[in-house]
Amino acid sequence: MTNLLTVLPDFDTQPYTHILPSLEKALISTADLLTLDALDVAKRAQVPPSEVKKLASAVLNGLHASTTLRELGLPTGNVPATEPGQYEAISTLDDVLDTALGGGVAIGKVTEFVGESAAGKTQFLLTLLLSAQLNPPHGVGKAALYISTEAPLQTTRLAQILDQHPKLAVLPPDERPTMARVQSAHIHDLEAQDHILRFQVPVMLQRHDVGLLVIDSIAANYRPEFDKGNAKRSAAESFVKRGNQVTDLGTLLRETAEKYGIAVVVANQVADRFAAFEPPPSQLQTSQQIQKQLSVSAPQNVPILSSTTPQGTSPDGAVTPPSLSTDDPLALDHQHRFFTGWGDDLQRTNLKTPSLGLAWTNQLAARVALVKVPIYEAKQYMAGEEPNIAGWKRTFKVVFSEWCPSSCSEFEISSGGVRSIAEQHENGL
């Protein structure tokens, strides 16, 4: 009954202390108690069946009581004003992006920001660290906890955002967020990650009244773990093990978010993926090709088939051989475009896949992809000349979310944080 007290914290184990150790030794869990017959359990654990029956019914009663089942028997006949499931949210401090997110990053849920390096993930996270401290509706008026796995918290940039963000700069001093309410911690490896998230974070959450937990980034600690050749396990076993670990991590984060009423925001990295062989580019040119990308359209449409396997990829590790488009609509390669954030707008090159694969995707409540596309200078290029990058087009893409529809918005990074481009146009800039 290892998980009895985690499932039913208030369960009174006093009357059953004589059988609980035997049950533990026989590896009987709460689920077993519910699914197996009492006689089987008794035989396995060498305890009297009647006692097992009593325990089982007590556990059952406890579980039923702990499940909230309610009828919407409202006398006025209205749907409840605060809908069960309505969220508070932590704003991104930009109106357009907030609307895209349905208010912001939801409390009690796990949201992922995924993108290439220098796509702007950290900028968003830093902004959220500050906005969480604001009073509702922009924040929750609580502290924030930042857990880093690669680079430590960028305090100078945080200070700069605090100083120069248009919405923060105008606040009176007593309402302004402070750096003092941002706690940070660093995790070096996977074992420490699990331990810290499971045991130390809850303590921190309560001690500092934290409303936002940021983990940047979640995938960093997984890579070295599976790069070392472990002779004891085959590749498949390692993969299954990693899948389980990722699932456990996701479950832990979701439970933490739900239990402590905090928003959990996670940053994730991407790996390259290569589209299956597609028809020649002339057939595929669409108006979606950005006009500025003049000289690059033709060569870039031919997929690059290299033999290097993308690092940290999902199950279909090796590059698949070119096939005539997609035979199977449920092929992972093909379906990737619908839940990764890259590939659903006919982009053929520079496709990315978030790390940790489908197992991790299943754990998320929302995924925001920060897509970065180069803008090339529109000028006459000599043959063989590399196009000059004039700038970057950054898109904030809500790939999927439990509480708002998918959308795309352009944004840019400035000294004061991030801001959407549409807003800029409205301001006449």
Place this chain on the structure above:
Amino acid sequence: MDHGEQEEDEHNFSTSSSHTHRLPTLNGADALLDALQEHRPISTGLTGIDQILSSDSIQLDSQHETGVQRGTVTELYGVPSCGKTAICMQLTAHALTQDSEAVVSWIDTGSPLPWSRLDEMCASAAGCDNTTITTIAEDTDTQSSLLHRLNHGAVATLPQLSALILHPPDSWPPAHTSLLIIDDISNIIMAGLPQSSRTAHTTGTPGSTQKREDILSKHNALRRASIISSLSLGLQRLAATRNIAIVVTSNTTSARAKTSGKAVLRSVFHSQQWNEGITNRIVLYRNRWSVDSMRFDGMTRLEKRKQMHKETFPLRIAEIERLRGQEVSAQGVKFVITSKGLRELEPPGDVAVTVVAEQGRYCQGLLSDNNNDAMQNMGLEDDLLFESEGLEDDLGEQEDMAEAEEALPGSSPPTLSHSEERFPEQNAEVLEEHDEPLRKEIADSKGGEDDLLPALPRQASNMSETSKHAGFLPSSQLLQQKRPPDDDGSHPLPLTRRSKRIAKDMPRVNGMKSKQQEDDMLLGN
């Protein structure tokens, strides 16, 4: 005889109610009505799916209700945001409006119920619900009060879920429950199953010997199988004994297809133990269709038609993978999700041919041919205009170009108001001219189209009429099963044993995919 009637005759079945020690009988007609009342299926909003799901049930002629049947367990799976919760909400809306006493129970395991969207769906379901024969007090029943009959529960752990399903308390499921939804079931089960790596990790004994780990992992594997099996059978039992339709949603995982070696998506729970309790399984996914649509920026019709402009757009597809306990393959049903509910679409290919043939809408449903309901469901497709290179003269008038602009899905659901208005008269024309449904193969006129094309079953008899109309869409993969020409719409689609996945996408070849190629896509199961 008077004598017999007055005396208590113990040897005859007495019909008076005072003789309660006799076995009360119900005559056949009442029993049938009772059964039909109690066993009304619940529509998913997609007639293609509904008809397959109900294809074995006997219906009175006046009552052509189709959908998820009571007493069955249906699993919906797909990647995040593929529409699982939307279908569950549609089912809920239909269940609540179908019967004024029915109760729906929704178990939430962490994915929230979007209440306002559900409210909207219920409102539109109540508003246009005209296929039921029982009286629904629609005028007195406001949509919010429909939600009174929604029993919402939240569970967080697997033991809680097991306690509910395997040993349901007295108060649950509530009386008159017709539908139970568990959204979603895969995360909560996966989190609660004993895993070898988990156990090794939490016991934290670094000195564990290999032997102990092996014992543990074997034990855990057995336990996993046992727990999954009992949960699945428990769901089945609950559905059967309480006469409830149970719908659960789950996530996907990837598996390597045996023949092609490519990774494909499949349900997280695919083992034999789980399948025992699952009656039906539906996969939801998205795919892209290429449409030669027009750029609506002031061009003339001819220019629009001439412009070789391709846009692809994503559509959602629901495909039945398991039906009544057997693995099957059936053609996917395309749909979109609007604020009012689900909207089934017809394959765009049909639009092209119909437009060419008689400047109107095409009119067939995917399964039933003369099904008027299918036409009402066609919201979007007529707005998807197709262009064919050599057929500009034949294309005739297309007044729906403006609507097509609206209908091009960006990230928002398309508005269907225009097309709906225009449908009725033009569909009527089409029906008159064609007694039989048109099933055409779309021939490739351009070659090299984009990948995703709908597969259309072929109707042998009408090929001559339509084969000359080369749509620009590449040839589609034909479904294995052929419809009999005298189909009157009531035959269910014959289902093949699921041995391969039918390709919905079109490779860039003309004509049908060869059998050889189909065999190459064999998926072991």
